[in-house]
Amino acid sequence: DSGVTQTPKHLITATGQRVTLRCSPRSGDLSVYWYQQSLDQGLQFLIQYYNGEERAKGNILERFSAQQFPDLHSELNLSSLELGDSALYFCASTPGQRSDTQYFGPGTRLTVL
Amino acid sequence: QQQVKQSPQSLIVQKGGISIINCAYENTAFDYFPWYQQFPGKGPALLIAIRPDVSEKKEGRFTISFNKSAKQFSLHIMDSQPGDSATYFCAASSLTNTGNQFYFGTGTSLTVIP
Numbered sequence: 553d554s555g556v557t558q559t560p561k562h563l564i565t566a567t568g569q570r571v572t573l574r575c576s577p578r579s580g581d582l583s584v585y586w587y588q589q590s591l592d593q594g595l596q597f598l599i600q601y602y603n604g605e606e607r608a609k610g611n612i613l614e615r616f617s618a619q620q621f622p623d624l625h626s627e628l629n630l631s632s633l634e635l636g637d638s639a640l641y642f643c644a645s646t647p648g649q650r651s652d653t654q655y656f657g658p659g660t661r662l663t664v665l
Numbered sequence: 666q667q668q669v670k671q672s673p674q675s676l677i678v679q680k681g682g683i684s685i686i687n688c689a690y691e692n693t694a695f696d697y698f699p700w701y702q703q704f705p706g707k708g709p710a711l712l713i714a715i716r717p718d719v720s721e722k723k724e725g726r727f728t729i730s731f732n733k734s735a736k737q738f739s740l741h742i743m744d745s746q747p748g749d750s751a752t753y754f755c756a757a758s759s760l761t762n763t764g765n766q767f768y769f770g771t772g773t774s775l776t777v778i779p
Contacts, residue, residue, distance in 0.1 A: 554708065583765070595709070595754060595769035608764025642708050650760045652697050654767070656708030 555579065556645050556657035564663045570631040573660045577624055577645030583607070584626040585654060586618055589640040601626055602649035633664045668692060669757050671770025678777050684742040686773045688755035691736065695757040695768075700729065700740045703752045703772075712753070713740070745777045 555578035565571055577584050586598040597610035601620035612618075615633075620626040630637060640661050644654040671688045678684045688698075699714035715722045715729040715738065722729045728741040742749055755770040 554710065556708070585765075585767070587769075594771035595756075597767050597769070600764050600766065602764070608766040610766060644708075646765070650765050652699070652714065652758070652760065653711050654699075656701075656710065658706075658708050 554655040554657065556643060556655050558641075558643055558657040558660050560660060561658070562661050562663075564665065565633060566665055567633055567635060569633050569664075570629065571633065571662065573628040573630070573641050573643075573662075575626045575628070575643030575645075575657055577626070577643075578655055581645035581647050581655070582624065583646045583649050583651065584620055584624070585644045585646075586612075586626070586628050587642045587644065589642060589659070590638075595642070598628070600649075607649050630662070635664050638662055638664045667771070668768035669755060669770045671755050671773060673773060674771070675774040676776070678745045678775065680745065680747060680777055680779050682745050682777075684740075684745045684749070684775055684777070686740045686753055686755070686775075687737065688739065688757075688770050689735075689737045690757050690768075692757070692759070692768075693736070694759045697758045697760055698729070698731065698738050699756050699758075700727075701754045701756065701769075703754065709754055742775075745775075747777045747779050750775055750777050 557576045583602045598612040600608040644656045700712045701709035702712045703709040726743045731738045758767045
């Protein structure tokens with residue numbers, strides 16, 4: 553158990569809908585990272601937050617947004633969902649903004665029908 | 666564009682054999698190269714990592730070999746065991762910016778046959 557929690561574990565929704573994925577980092581960790589894992593593209597970095605501020609941005613679509621709250625939990629919002637957004641979404645946390653070891657949560661499996 | 670290229674996509678090894686997974690990168694700014702192990706239904710977990718100032722790092726049965734000039738690094742699993750059957754991801758990161766962006770390979774599915 554990494555200490556990172558993600559909810560929900562599974563999510564099934566329809567195209568065009570909006571969903572919110574939640575991540576709670578390990579106790580004491582200030583950075584949260586979001587990743588998308590699909591079968592054909594592996595793990596794709598989406599975005600990093602550190603202590604409430606955006607720090608690094610990867611291949612995140614404009615339909616996707618994230619934020620980190622004062623209690624350090626983070627939410628990833630996915631809107632106008634398309635079939636291709638079906639994937640596993642992982643969050644990871646680290647103590648600092650440039651720490652090396654990332655601790656991954658168990659993931660949220662999103663299925664868009 | 667894939668920043669980190671990983672091969673092979675899948676690997677089958679007999680118990681006790683050596684498993685070798687290779688990765689290559691282009692960005693010379695990368696200064697941290699971790700390997701992650703992922704079991705079905707779980708998130709990736711850090712296995713071993715190396716920085717470019719050393720050419721090899723060993724932890725138990727797991728060894729990273731790093732070739733800075735060739736921009737390649739590899740994971741060697743000695744005495745492979747059925748419990749090592751998992752998906753392995755290499756990654757690369759630059760820790761010099763205000764943030765910390767990781768690039769992952771596409772993964773290698775390792776099966777160790779008893």
